[in-house]
Amino acid sequence: MAVEFVVENGIAKIVIDRPKALNALNSEVLQELKNAIAELQNRTDVRALLIQGGGDKSFVAGADIAQMSSLNPLEGSEFGRLGQSVFSSLSELPFPTIAVIQGFALGGGCEIALACDIRIASEKAKFGQPEVGLGIIPGFGGTQRLARLVGPGQAKKLIYSAEIISAAQALQIGLVEQVVAPEQLDEAALKLAQMIASKSPNAVRLAKIAINQGLEGSLEEGLRLEASIFGLCFASPEQKEGMTAFLEKRPAKF
Numbered sequence: 001m002a003v004e005f006v007v008e009n010g011i012a013k014i015v016i017d018r019p020k021a022l023n024a025l026n027s028e029v030l031q032e033l034k035n036a037i038a039e040l041q042n043r044t045d046v047r048a049l050l051i052q053g054g055g056d057k058s059f060v061a062g063a064d065i066a067q068m069s070s071l072n073p074l075e076g077s078e079f080g081r082l083g084q085s086v087f088s089s090l091s092e093l094p095f096p097t098i099a100v101i102q103g104f105a106l107g108g109g110c111e112i113a114l115a116c117d118i119r120i121a122s123e124k125a126k127f128g129q130p131e132v133g134l135g136i137i138p139g140f141g142g143t144q145r146l147a148r149l150v151g152p153g154q155a156k157k158l159i160y161s162a163e164i165i166s167a168a169q170a171l172q173i174g175l176v177e178q179v180v181a182p183e184q185l186d187e188a189a190l191k192l193a194q195m196i197a198s199k200s201p202n203a204v205r206l207a208k209i210a211i212n213q214g215l216e217g218s219l220e221e222g223l224r225l226e227a228s229i230f231g232l233c234f235a236s237p238e239q240k241e242g243m244t245a246f247l248e249k250r251p252a253k254f
């Protein structure tokens with residue numbers, strides 16, 4: 001198995017571990033990742049997900065070039081749709097997802113990170129969409145998600161040039177939200193996940209829906225959606241607990 005996951009204290013962790021190919025994604029790894037995500041999808045005990053690559057050199061070095069090298073157009077399209085479906089199921093998980101990037105996040109590896117809500121990187125991490133150097137384009141959602149995250153200009157610069165950028169450069173363009181020293185990466189990621197997991201899980205999940213669905217429409221539609229979801233919060237016992245705890249000057253228990 002190249003994809004393992006565990007759940008501990010409400011925090012799920014997926015590790016993609018295929019060391020001989022720097023965790024590159026072939027069909028088998030994608031299917032294992034799809035299965036792991038499907039198992040987590042309906043778990044009510046999970047409040048946050050950490051996803052990372054095995055070893056200390058690579059998060060995910062992309063889709064498997066050796067496998068892709070012999071594909072015909074139909075097979076290429078099917079492989080792209082497989083990757084897109086896995087990454088869309090990742091992006092649609094109901095709880096926050098955090099990509100923990102210690103090394104290379106290239107091509108499909110960068111696209112996994114883009115399908116997560118948050119990206120925390122080591123100072124040594126490297127990012128890029130090098131596909132045009134291989135005669136293809138990003139095919140696991142990168143042309144769409146990268147442009148939405150960092151803006152069309154920076155997305156075009158990265159995709160057209162196949163440039164590999166540093167974690168500091170990724171932070172500067174908004175591709176990652178936090179950069180820490182390599183030895184602090186796991187602790188920083190776990191700390192963020194624990195902070196999220198200590199809050200109202202219902203409210204956090206509703207916030208994810210409001211942000212993601214709101215981005216798909218106009219500001220006015222998003223504000224209407226926010227107002228509806230805000231009202232929904234008051235039907236939850238977690239809102240009662242959260243506000244009662246504040247008034248009783250004690251920590252809330254969610």
Ligand SMILES: C/C=C/C(=O)SCCNC(=O)CCNC(=O)[C@H](O)C(C)(C)COP(=O)(O)OP(=O)(O)OC[C@H]1O[C@@H](n2cnc3c(N)ncnc32)[C@H](O)[C@@H]1OP(=O)(O)O
Nearest residue numbers: 020021022024061062063064065066106107108130139140
């Ligand atoms: C829809 C999505 C499309 C895509 O994702 S397209 C692919 C995008 N990714 C890339 O273009 C990155 C390809 N890999 C590299 O450029 C290099 O690797 C690195 C810069 C990441 C690391 O270079 P170095 O430190 O010299 O290691 P090494 O010897 O190149 O790699 C170690 C082993 O890992 C295999 N490997 C690395 N990346 C991939 C990959 N994406 N697909 C298949 N295998 C890969 C190599 O071949 C080699 O294996 P062996 O030791 O047997 O020669």
